[in-house]
Amino acid sequence: MMQAITYRGPEKLEVIEQSKPAVPKGAVLLKISHSGICGTDLNIYAGAHPRAKAPLIMGHEFSGVVVEDGTQYKAGTPVTVYPLVSCGQCEPCQTGQSHVCTTLKLLGIDFDGGMATYAVVSEDLIIPLKEKVSLKLGAFIEPVAVAVHALRKGNYQLGDRSVVFGAGTIGLCVALTLRHYGASRVVVVETNSFRLKMAADMGFETINPMEENEEEVLLEKSEGSGFDLVFDCAGHPSVSEKLTRVVKSCGHIVMVAAYKKPAPLDLIQGMFKEISMQFVRVYTKKDFEIAAEMIMNVPEFERIITHELPAAEAQQGFDLLVGQKNAVKVMFTF
Missing domain, CATH: 3.90.180.10 (Medium-chain alcohol dehydrogenases, catalytic domain)
Known part of the structure; x- marks a missing residue:
């Protein structure tokens, strides 16, 4: 039995x-x-x-x-x-x-x-x-394999500056995998204070959108140009609408989270900045x-x-x- x-x-x-x-x-x-x-x-x-x-x-x-x-x-x-x-x-x-x-x-x-x-x-x-x-x-x-797949499919390059939205299991796995493979900067964005502290305790830069404007902070951290790679591990409409604004021109967005409903996305910004977007599965x-x-x-x-x-x-x-x-x-x- x-x-x-x-x-x-x-x-x-x-x-x-x-x-x-x-x-x-x-x-x-x-x-x-x-x-x-x-x-x-x-x-x-x-x-x-x-x-x-x-x-x-x-x-x-x-x-x-x-x-x-x-x-x-x-x-x-x-x-x-x-x-x-x-x-x-x-x-x-x-x-x-x-x-x-x-x-x-x-x-x-x-x-x-x-x-x-x-x-x-x-x-x-x-x-x-x-x-x-x-x-x-x-x-x-x-x-961890989900994170590895996201980096490999997302065209990660050694030294890329990266943003990870969401500090759940997958978000933290992506952040750790990025650091292990030599990302020059990894910033984690999360609203849950427990998870945010966990990310900070692991040595990552963190942003709480409930307390500060993440778009402004991310642009400031990237000298106004945006980040090379942006990973959406949150799957929330409040995140999707910001993705094209915080990635650099000709940068890459990797959609890791599964959205259960259609979500807003600034497509014209994607065109103006010639952004690539990669969806990943398992x-x-x-x-x-x-x-x-x-x-x-x-x-x-x-x-x-x-x-x-x-x-x-x-x-x-x-x-x-x-x-x-x-x-x-x-x-x-x-």
Whole structure:
């Protein structure tokens, strides 16, 4: 038997006991160690995700240990999981872009995921952990891969001056990744005082739009020219309308956050400044491999994990994030 944190309907969670899943050929059974709550999980919990159907074991950020020998991995191997399931047949898949497969599916959304004592995962989705990486950090590789993908797709250049809007998990991961790869300046913009202090404690310049005009401050910090790269990790209309104003001429805007509704964007300013805008989605296997390596060398990533809770406290974990209390990354332990 095993414990499973199960989505039962809008704002309804249940921690249930159920049988361990059967293991088909080509898959392995993992004993789960840590599983994180993502913004997508909050969307599912709210009943707003178009594909997630109850009952569902959520969780696509998780780590664990292989229970029994598989074809490729031996029992006892510590791993994380690349949670994307692509069709392999559509044009994106056939041209090396399977992360934007036309029928892309994810563990924890379209199939049961990692918020359980055990999970069955296809061996081709397994990412072995480096020796120095704990299982706790192993469950954090997925959001770091999002940041890696954003930099690689966003045309980041060594030494770029960068702005990150939003100091949630992804925003802080982007900021740390920028610094690790040599950004000359990283400014973090955030309204939540707890998250803003976390960014400041990590050594970043910070701006609170509730207390000062971020446009004026950012232009002042860039001698009036704007920043090379601007990352939107907030996904709020009050941010989208400012993006083209704080980026430099011929600069780059990277849209990392998922906007749930149409948002304002100053397109004429984009034309006058000849700005490029890159939208990004999830990550590739290569991004995951880079993130798995980088996480060993950036100890600050672990500071983003503010809470570790037992599965029995699943509701409290979601309440922390839904209520925007003093939390950033909440993980469940099994």
